[in-house]
Amino acid sequence: MLNFENTMTLANESLNVFMVVPLALCILSFLIPKGLQRAYAIAGAIFFFALSCYEVSQGLGGQTLPWLSQFGIQLGFRLDSVSKWFVVLTGLVTFIAVYLKGNWYRKSPRIFVASSFFMAFALNAAFLSTNLITFYIAYEAVFVPIIFMVGIWGTQTKAASVFKFFLMSFLGSIMMLVSMFYLIYLYQSQTGQYSAQIFDLVQVSKSIAPERLCLAFFGFFLAFAIKVPLVPFHGWVRDAYVNAPMPATIYMSGILSKLGVFGFIRFVLPIFWDQAIQYHGILVTVAAISVLYAALLAIQSKNPRELLSYSSISHLGFVMLGIFSLTSGGVGAAVLLSVAHTLASVVLFMLLHFMSERKEDLTLDRFHGLAPRFPMLFVAFFIAVLASVSLPGTVNFVGEFLVLSFSYPVSALCTVLSSIGVILGTVYMFKFYQYLGFGSPNPKTGAESVAKDIGVFEISILIFMLGLIIYLGFQPAVILRGFSS
């Protein structure tokens, strides 16, 4: 059984700032004039990010507030060594998302800023919840800003992609809800009281015959596998990532996918430990297939966003492989790799946005020769590509190495197959870099030659993000400390 640390002795009780601050920022944004929205959003996001870091540095904590206690729905929150990284990442991703310029600041900027902060609110509530029902509510609430973002600022086929995304996710999460009801019912039939607190339900799941929980396990598995996504459930990803406006893509790739990862760690492993062992072979195989299949899809992609979205799936396959190794060290490696993937993919999507601001058409079927014209941008791009292909010295390398070393004792075959995914990763990432950066540009499209390289502020953000990638690459213990092996 996984045992991260003793959660009874946690002192930090000011967890509600993680929810109250973004919600307040969301409501306030309606009072700010349109012209000032971006400045407000950036300032608010920096404040929120700094506050998150400060609160996390104050130590772990937990608190429970009453809500519908007679039905077992408390507002239970807990900051542990898993959720603290996701909470910090939420702050960081929110900042990057609102920083990017685009038509979302021209057309109804209030809704964009409010959606961003609402997203941060819902994500934090989901990452901190110890109660299944509040987790479910927060998990669903994440849809609402995504629907608005893709719906208002997405490309032509946005409606179809929103529906695909919404329906698949909703199908998964409602199956999870039914499974939650089943667990609550089991608890109620044993004790006579309702409870949806994770600690109580873990007790129930231990005291019950494992076969009775199989269907409930698959309900949870389906929800999170769609959210991550794992390969047979990845149908929504391409359309959603490609048609969404860039901030929404950054949210989805950077942090929404981590919601699925987090769900596996926080809920599936503790409650369905026996089922996870029982179906272990399937889980590991699915993860390995995700790595390989998505990498192959990425290789044949012509659209840079599509390529990055498939590369996301491939890397998340590694994360899931770490979790399904069912060892504390593997889970730690998965958390480390999640952080690494968020940093790398957010930087890559951000750089892609900077490029598409400078050149409309970035199709990967010919050379664009952008590197000589935007040297700073492409230096950052190169480092990010190296991080994405897990070069030693980046945190991605440490994460993938640890994941593979923890999964090897569990399933040698799947580990070997996934290692091939690392090689395929270099194929598509370097192809990506090569087509965009090198070669002679098409002379017909010389209009964008007036565009300038990235500015000082952009460079400092990139230095910060890439610096984090390299710093954690040398000091992974910062994250791994909470996980005993």
Added chain:
Amino acid sequence: MSLPILPWLVLSIGLLATILISVVRVGTKRPAQIFALLTLLATFFYSVTTVPSGVENVFNGAFEVSALTQVGLALFSLIGCIFVLGTSRYLTKEGIHISDYYHLMLLMILGAAVMIGSKDLISIFIALEVMSLPAYTLAGFRRHDARSNEAGIKYFVMGGAIGAVFLLGAAFIFGATGSVSIDKIFEWSKVAQGDFTLFYIGHLLVLIAFLFKVAAVPFHFWKPDVYEGSPIAVTGMMATVISAASFIVISRLIGIVDFGRIEWGAYAAQLKQVVRVIVVMSLVVGSAVLLTQSNLKRMLAYSSISHTGYLLLGILSSISHPQEIFSVWMYLFGYCLMTSGLFVLLSQSEPKADMGVELIDLTGLMKRSPYTTCLWIVFLFSMAGIPFTVGFFSKYFVFLSSVSAGETAFVVIAAVCAVVSAYAYIRPVALMVMRDADPSASNWKGSPVSTVVATVSALAVIYFGVLPGTIVQFLKGVPIGH
């Protein structure tokens, strides 16, 4: 002097006064409207201030006054207020703003209010007719429109036939048990021996009559046409008051025998099987056909068919676990709240006759009237069961109750149907938010009063979606009385 039936008396006296006053017309002012409103407010006031702690039987046990009837009456008069205030401009626009409308509406509410308290098959039948006859008339209220006439005739013929089915069932029950009083039938069921076939047939027939009223599949064919043809205000009343009253009577009729007794075990199992089939059909037909509708009123008709499915799921779990009936009350509460708000918004459609309010008329509404769009989104999200709206907790408690009652497989089916119908409810949201305004789309302009009414409903939908604790706690203490 304590008079348990005071709220009903207030409503009846107000109704008579409204009929009398409706012959008077002072300029463009409509005293009938004001009288109806005052009556409903007074009824609401008296029903919430006189909630008894137990069950008080009046008229020799033919009628009960309890927390359930009081809450029901309060809810009905509240819905009445919402529609009187919210659809006044709509009635003027349609040219049917005549005083008869108000007393027919009050009569309908009175019928529904008497029906939920009736504990005697005969008084249930009388109340059913008192409720239905004004509904038939109101359905055909737009006399010059063929579809409204069709709705009136269809509703009347089918409703009349189903009234006869109810009487037949009541006759069978009387033949089997020797009584029409629900209390006496319950006492009989505790001691009865022998062959109950006659009773089974009678019981199923009276249930079918009310399943028809709530349009559970396969008794739903009248609903889309009647919804489409009737004036929006009337459709809204049908969707809320008549459905809610019928569901309360269904739960009373389901509990007519003592299922705790071993002799009734076989019948309970069969009855559950029947209800399960109806639940699945209502859910599947309701949510699947919902997807294909382009007319907003027909859409709401199929939406209410699928809501019927969820409600029957709650009823199903209450057959073996009577304490789970609160999930039905909670669902009815949430459903009435969001449906009445949605119909008030629907009545704000400006230039077209209300017949033609199509989905496409919502296109680009965000651009033209962002505030109305926000209200639409609240109600549609609530219909879909998105958290932070009352619709979420309505479904939540029905699903939780059904899992507790061992109906997990049907909860899974209901959950899949919830996804399908969520698509249908999000589609209008997508049209409103994502598309640019279409010049051919109609304008939506409500009177300030109707916007205020819709806003209050929307706030209530959100309030009970965030803090449902008090209302659930209260409804948990509302059993079905015997």
